Amino acid sequence: MFLLNLPSNPKELAAIERRRRNEKERQARIFNVKYRTIGIDKEMLDEQVRQRELIQEMERRRDEAFAREMIRNDLKALVMEQDERQKDYECAKRVDEFRKLYQKPEMAREWDLNNPDALKNGVSPRIMDDDPRLGPASIQSFAGEDLNLKARKKLQQEQLKEYFNTQRMIRKKNERQQQLADLLFDCKQTQLNQIGYNFEKIEEECKRAIGVATRHYNETLASEAKMKEREQRKRDTDEQLSEIIDTAFSNLLTEDDSTAVSAVNPSRVVVDRWKGMTKDQLNEIRNEQLKQMEQRQKCEIEEERFNAKWDLYHNVIAKQGTIIEQKLNEETKRCNQTFADYNLKLAETQKEREKYLKNVVYRSVPSSTFYTQFNTTSR
Structure with missing residues (x-):
C-alpha cells in the first residue's frame, strides 16, 4: 500500500511557492501590454515623478516664504522711512520755532547795517547845496551834481510831447499829400488804360481788315489754282483720248499682218507692230x-x-x-x-458548401469558457 499521510518537505513547499510567485510576477509583466511594448520601469518612473513634484512643491513653498519675508521687510523699511521723515520734520519745526523766538534779525548786532528801512527812517545827509550841516570835510557836495532832476525831467517830457505832436501833424500832412498823389496817379492810369483800349480796338480792326484782305487774296489764288487744274485736266483728257483713238485705229489692234513683215527678213514678224498669229x-x-x-x-x-x-x-x-x-x-x-x-x-456548389458549413461544421457556437483557456500561462 502507498503511504498518503507522509509529512511534506518544507523546502519543496517553499520552492513551489516561490515558483508560483515568480510565475505570477512574470505573467503580470508579460500580459502588461504597455510595459511589454515600451520596456520601461513604470514604478521607478512614477517614483521619479513623485520626487520631482515633491521638489517642485518644496521650491514653491520656499519661494512663497521668501516673497512673504520680502514683503514684510519692505513694510518695515517703509514704516522706518516714514518715522525718520517725521523725526526730521519735528526737528526742523523746533529749530524754526527757536529761531523765530530767540534769533530774530532785530536782535543781531549787525542789524543797523542790514536793516532794509535804514535809509527810510534816517535823516537825509543833505537837503540843498547851502545846507548848514555840510562842513568842509562832509564830502557831500560835488561838482556836476543835478539837484533839479525832477524839474528837468518834467521839462524834457513836455518838450518830447510837443515834438510828438509836431511829428503827428507832419505825418498827417504827408498822408494827405500821398492820397492826393495816389488819386492823381489813378486818374492818369485810367486815362492811359482808355488810350490803350482805344489802341487795342484800332489794332483789332486793322487785324480784321488784314484778315479779310488775306482771305480775298487766298480765294483769288484758290480760284486761279482751280482754273489751272481744270485746264490741266482738260489737256490730260484730250491727250488720253487722242492716245486711245490712235491706239484703237493703229495697226497693233487691227492685227494687220502685212505691216508686221520685216523688211530685212520677210519670214520674220515684228512683234511691236502685230501680236496676232497666222492661220497655220x-x-x-x-x-x-x-x-x-x-x-x-x-x-x-x-x-x-x-x-x-x-x-x-x-x-x-x-x-x-x-x-x-x-x-x-x-x-x-x-x-x-x-x-x-x-x-x-x-x-x-457555393450554396451546398455554405449549407454544409452551417449545418455540420459551425453547428455549435463556442461559449465564453472557450476563450478563457488561452493566455493562462507564460510558457
Missing part, C-alpha cells in the same frame, strides 16, 4: 486642243470603269464583313450561355 499657227493650236479633248474623254471612260470595279469590290467586302459579324455575334452568344451555365453550377 491657229490650225495647229486647234488640232492640239482636239487631241487633248480626246485624251480627256478616254481618261474619264477609264476612271468610270475603275470606279465601277471598285464599287463591286466594296460591295463584296461589305457582304463578307456582315457574314463575319453575324458569326461573331453567334459565337459571343454561345460563350455567354456557357459562362452563365458555369456560374450557375458555381452558385449551386
Whole structure:
C-alpha cells in the first residue's frame, strides 16, 4: 500500500511557492501590454515623478516664504522711512520755532547795517547845496551834481510831447499829400488804360481788315489754282483720248499682218507692230486642243470603269464583313450561355458548401469558457 499521510518537505513547499510567485510576477509583466511594448520601469518612473513634484512643491513653498519675508521687510523699511521723515520734520519745526523766538534779525548786532528801512527812517545827509550841516570835510557836495532832476525831467517830457505832436501833424500832412498823389496817379492810369483800349480796338480792326484782305487774296489764288487744274485736266483728257483713238485705229489692234513683215527678213514678224498669229499657227493650236479633248474623254471612260470595279469590290467586302459579324455575334452568344451555365453550377456548389458549413461544421457556437483557456500561462 502507498503511504498518503507522509509529512511534506518544507523546502519543496517553499520552492513551489516561490515558483508560483515568480510565475505570477512574470505573467503580470508579460500580459502588461504597455510595459511589454515600451520596456520601461513604470514604478521607478512614477517614483521619479513623485520626487520631482515633491521638489517642485518644496521650491514653491520656499519661494512663497521668501516673497512673504520680502514683503514684510519692505513694510518695515517703509514704516522706518516714514518715522525718520517725521523725526526730521519735528526737528526742523523746533529749530524754526527757536529761531523765530530767540534769533530774530532785530536782535543781531549787525542789524543797523542790514536793516532794509535804514535809509527810510534816517535823516537825509543833505537837503540843498547851502545846507548848514555840510562842513568842509562832509564830502557831500560835488561838482556836476543835478539837484533839479525832477524839474528837468518834467521839462524834457513836455518838450518830447510837443515834438510828438509836431511829428503827428507832419505825418498827417504827408498822408494827405500821398492820397492826393495816389488819386492823381489813378486818374492818369485810367486815362492811359482808355488810350490803350482805344489802341487795342484800332489794332483789332486793322487785324480784321488784314484778315479779310488775306482771305480775298487766298480765294483769288484758290480760284486761279482751280482754273489751272481744270485746264490741266482738260489737256490730260484730250491727250488720253487722242492716245486711245490712235491706239484703237493703229495697226497693233487691227492685227494687220502685212505691216508686221520685216523688211530685212520677210519670214520674220515684228512683234511691236502685230501680236496676232497666222492661220497655220491657229490650225495647229486647234488640232492640239482636239487631241487633248480626246485624251480627256478616254481618261474619264477609264476612271468610270475603275470606279465601277471598285464599287463591286466594296460591295463584296461589305457582304463578307456582315457574314463575319453575324458569326461573331453567334459565337459571343454561345460563350455567354456557357459562362452563365458555369456560374450557375458555381452558385449551386457555393450554396451546398455554405449549407454544409452551417449545418455540420459551425453547428455549435463556442461559449465564453472557450476563450478563457488561452493566455493562462507564460510558457
